[in-house]
Amino acid sequence: MKRLCVSACLLGVPCRWKGDAKPCEAVQRLADDPRVELVPFCPELAAGLGCPRPPIELVADGARVRALRVDRTGDATGVLRAACEAEAEALARAGGVDGFVLKSRSPSCGLASPLHDMQGRETGTAPGLWASVARERFPAAEFRDETTAGKATPPSLR
């Protein structure tokens, strides 16, 4: 059995900041595969940011990357990081995880999401907070986004 942690919105959970979902056919196929166990997780919901919620984005602050509201009225970095570390710990205690299928471009889930300056100008890319914590905690895991989710099951499991 292959165990994959997936961004909950890709499984059809309406947990995005606007209150909608982003269902992905390839992720649904993984959900229907009896050889795969999916663990859905939405870091922004787990962090208590609510749904719908004001949108956040990644912002460079010197060497740090913060998750700030787009309108700069709040900083979600601390609560998001705490929720991500708690989920990583829960996954590790439950036996670990073989891989992740994460929503692209999200400030929480994206593997290479847009990075901004304080004025909101895009200056590059950085991993979302959950992607960053997950990579640190599970360095041997396979990381994919919804565009390559169909390859998340290795040939031996097809």
Ligand code: SF4
């Ligand atoms: S935080 Fe991740 S799982 Fe939650 S809505 Fe955003 S992309 Fe989807």
